[in-house]
Amino acid sequence: MKPIAILHEGNNDPSHDNKLLKQLLIHLKLDVDLVDFYGMSKKSNFFNPDFVAYRTLKQRVEDGQVKKILFIADSDYKENDHEHNGFENTHTQLEIIIKKLEIEDISSIYVMCDPDTKTGYLESFLLSTIPEDKRHCIKCFLECSGFKAKDGDKSVYKRIYQSVAHPFSPYQFEHPHFDELKQKLRNLF
Amino acid sequence: MDNHFLTEIEIEKFKCFSNFKAEGFKRVNLIGGKNNVGKTAFMEACYVNVFSTNIESMITSIASIKGRREKANLVYEDMEAQSFLDSIRHYEVVSNVKAQKFSVLEGNGKKEYQFDIDGKFASINAKEINISIVQAGNIDLIDSFGRSDIKLIQTFQTIQKLDKENELNSFISEFDNSIESFKVIGDKPQCKVNGEYRDITEFGDGLKHYISIICGLYACENGYLFIDEIGNGIHYTQHDRLWELILTLSKKTNCQVFAITHSKEMLESFARVAKKLDEQDISYTTLVKNKQQEIKAITQDCEMLLYSMSQEHEVR
Numbered sequence: 160m161k162p163i164a165i166l167h168e169g170n171n172d173p174s175h176d177n178k179l180l181k182q183l184l185i186h187l188k189l190d191v192d193l194v195d196f197y198g199m200s201k202k203s204n205f206f207n208p209d210f211v212a213y214r215t216l217k218q219r220v221e222d223g224q225v226k227k228i229l230f231i232a233d234s235d236y237k238e239n240d241h242e243h244n245g246f247e248n249t250h251t252q253l254e255i256i257i258k259k260l261e262i263e264d265i266s267s268i269y270v271m272c273d274p275d276t277k278t279g280y281l282e283s284f285l286l287s288t289i290p291e292d293k294r295h296c297i298k299c300f301l302e303c304s305g306f307k308a309k310d311g312d313k314s315v316y317k318r319i320y321q322s323v324a325h326p327f328s329p330y331q332f333e334h335p336h337f338d339e340l341k342q343k344l345r346n347l348f
Numbered sequence: 349m350d351n352h353f354l355t356e357i358e359i360e361k362f363k364c365f366s367n368f369k370a371e372g373f374k375r376v377n378l379i380g381g382k383n384n385v386g387k388t389a390f391m392e393a394c395y396v397n398v399f400s401t402n403i404e405s406m407i408t409s410i411a412s413i414k415g416r417r418e419k420a421n422l423v424y425e426d427m428e429a430q431s432f433l434d435s436i437r438h439y440e441v442v443s444n445v446k447a448q449k450f451s452v453l454e455g456n457g458k459k460e461y462q463f464d465i466d467g468k469f470a471s472i473n474a475k476e477i478n479i480s481i482v483q484a485g486n487i488d489l490i491d492s493f494g495r496s497d498i499k500l501i502q503t504f505q506t507i508q509k510l511d512k513e514n515e516l517n518s519f520i521s522e523f524d525n526s527i528e529s530f531k532v533i534g535d536k537p538q539c540k541v542n543g544e545y546r547d548i549t550e551f552g553d554g555l556k557h558y559i560s561i562i563c564g565l566y567a568c569e570n571g572y573l574f575i576d577e578i579g580n581g582i583h584y585t586q587h588d589r590l591w592e593l594i595l596t597l598s599k600k601t602n603c604q605v606f607a608i609t610h611s612k613e614m615l616e617s618f619a620r621v622a623k624k625l626d627e628q629d630i631s632y633t634t635l636v637k638n639k640q641q642e643i644k645a646i647t648q649d650c651e652m653l654l655y656s657m658s659q660e661h662e663v664r
Binding site: 160161170171195196197198211212214215218219222223 | 636638644646648651652655656658659660661662
């Protein structure tokens with residue numbers, strides 16, 4: 160069993176979140192083999208104390224196997240869920256569940272979003288790391304094309320990001336927006 | 349959950365265990381862990397616990413777990429059985445099924461065997477102990493080193509009584525389609541190939557192990573079947589079918605199964621088949637040693653096991 164747990168949205172390989180985190184750990188020369196990833200599937204599972212990932216994690220914490228945990232959830236948009244969405248709400252709700260699980264001492268939180276607006280998700284975060292002109296171009300395209308649905312946005316973001324963001328894709332790890340996440344990951348080791 | 353099933357156990361003292369607790373057992377339970385962590389001893393503790401309803405059965409079960417390791421044929425003299433009791437020395441276990449204590453006390457030239465079964469205490473002078481082997485037809489332990497012919501014949505008799513020979517033969521032909529049937533001729537288990545019966549020892553160990561497990565599942569109706577090293581001699585391509593049989597037959601006969609494995613393939617097969625059959629009544633327990641060298645049990649239910657495996661976590 161591995162001493163570090165990272166909980167993220169989506170599933171284990173080949174989810175986008177998981178891929179980014181693994182590559183960032185390698186970039187930081189941190190030992191990815193010390194980490195177990197817990198795919199939480201959808202965001203609402205983060206707030207369900209009976210979700211199987213929590214039952215598994217809790218057992219491993221109680222047995223002394225897991226020493227550090229990082230929760231990574233999307234901020235999303237407050238207007239879609241006033242209780243669980245938005246940067247502050249997401250952070251607060253994660254704090255509540257961490258307390259309920261009695262793992263406060265070993266847990267930390269990172270809310271994935273565009274750091275400038277504090278909204279969005281992984282794709283918004285990645286877009287925030289590319290030059291302004293390219294970002295503007297993508298935003299304009301999304302507005303004009305009317306991709307409003309979250310899932311539609313995400314997949315389109317991903318596809319556009321991969322092509323338009325070049326040569327900054329897949330990840331612009333040197334961008335200052337990565338600093339906080341990098342520090343959270345370093346703190347796990 | 350059936351009332352007779354063992355769901356939790358505390359081993360105060362037995363072999364390498366002290367102050368050990370495990371819980372969350374279901375109808376079919378797979379036990380894993382590294383070498384010498386105590387998997388077989390754990391299963392023996394469970395076996396003695398469910399077998400021992402009185403002093404005679406407790407003596408039988410304690411002596412037999414030692415005897416099995418030393419003499420596979422389970423035929424031993426009283427003196428030998430007494431020496432097996434002496435070597436175990438202490439057994440103290442409480443479960444949701446029963447609570448028992450056994451210890452050997454020696455001093456002032458005297459030796460006594462003390463028993464406490466569900467609060468009923470008895471002390472017997474070593475010179476006066478009467479050893480008689482007790483049979484419990486629906487509680488069985490299949491060893492890792494191969495089943496004796498005597499034991500296989502005993503369990504096969506249940507198949508005969510239930511008129512399940514055809515079913516057994518069809519399971520055997522799935523395992524090896526060259527085998528036409530299985531029979532006990534005289535005092536020898538034999539398999540028919542190309543119209544001719546041949547002694548089972550002429551076939552691989554896996555076949556005998558496979559037949560022993562199926563016979564055990566029928567024989568242990570409303571009881572318990574313990575299987576050490578379940579994958580011994582069985583090719584990985586047969587694992588899924590073996591688990592299908594265990595999961596379906598144990599349900600039919602209301603038999604609780606505890607099996608040990610080292611094999612990743614066997615564990616993966618267990619999880620895969622449980623998922624395929626949508627069988628929730630399973631558990632996987634890993635025995636581990638902590639920094640203080642104490643043995644701990646980590647038991648995952650079906651949902652947790654499937655989740656861990658889907659996330660590619662190391663669960664062995």
